């Protein structure tokens with residue numbers, strides 16, 4: 013069969029390993045930069061200290077105010093610091109929230125970014141930025157948003173608490189799953205997605221018994237990078253749209269929402285994307301003919317992840333409005349989007365039922 017596809021490559025340098033934090037000065041110099049603004053969040057100030065120390069005289073200022081959903085007020089304050097000290101690059105350490113701040117500064121000033129991710133969100137390898145102004149989240153994409161260099165240091169993720177690690181890894185899994193049934197899917201993203209699923213599933217199985225095991229952390233971080241690369245390359249479907257609505261309009265937490273919704277969004281699409289589901293089930297290592305959505309549901313359950321939107325704080329009375337918002341604007345998805353279908357999916361996800 014003749015296939016046709018388009019592939020866009022996003023130019024970024026990836027440094028992956030253990031103890032790679034120490035390479036950050038080299039990476040800044042490699043970009044031809046000499047004045048770094050170090051970015052962190054209040055909770056991860058200690059990691060900010062380590063990065064600042066590693067950078068030595070290359071670090072000219074520090075901003076620890078990164079916050080969830082990249083509020084523009086925070087960006088404005090950070091921008092003042094950046095301009096005051098004449099920084100020519102940012103070095104960000106943290107999860108998707110800190111990466112979001114780095115991107116927000118880069119898109120406004122053109123400064124280069126070196127990002128050290130500590131979660132599995134994958135934002136560091138996408139040219140996409142979501143920002144919040146007056147409670148409204150908008151998303152944009154541009155080449156200058158993509159960080160120039162990503163330094164993955166497996167040791168930095170070893171302290172991510174188990175509950176956050178599980179939800180963040182399922183957030184990554186969702187990128188790989190939706191890449192496989194994206195209308196933009198092509199051979200390279202297919203290969204990346206399948207490898208990501210294998211690594212993330214293996215990591216999720218091993219994590220609870222020994223959360224600080226660096227081989228497990230390496231599997232998860234490598235899976236997160238591959239899955240994030242898929243997110244940056246192809247369009248996502250129902251699952252990501254639903255999570256965007258639940259996070260943006262109902263303030264539900266990003267990674268836990270992905271964790272609850274994924275098996276249900278997969279079940280919704282299962283009949284319309286049978287080949288993708290077969291490949292996902294195989295990559296997950298599903299046994300006894302188990303289907304992909306229930307295999308993901310059980311993987312999450314065994315790792316101790318959340319299984320209901322109710323436990324994340326969504327009111328039952330909001331379900332109708334979520335279904336309205338999620339079916340308001342059409343977008344590509346394997347199964348046709350019907351309001352009734354989405355309402356059923358949401359009700360099951362709210363109650364924590366097995367996917368159907």
Ligand code: NAD
Pocket residue numbers: 053055056079080081082106107108109110112130131132133134135136138140141142168169170171172173176180243266267
């Ligand atoms: P986050 O960055 O807010 O981090 C979640 C929590 O984990 C925070 O409390 C943080 O302090 C803590 N944490 C992070 N690393 C830690 C570590 N190593 N040890 C201990 N605690 C640690 O959340 P996230 O899930 O990484 O990112 C979510 C944000 O990123 C959302 O705003 C989302 O929209 C955005 N995002 C964007 C993209 C994109 O492509 N633009 C992709 C994925 C996520």
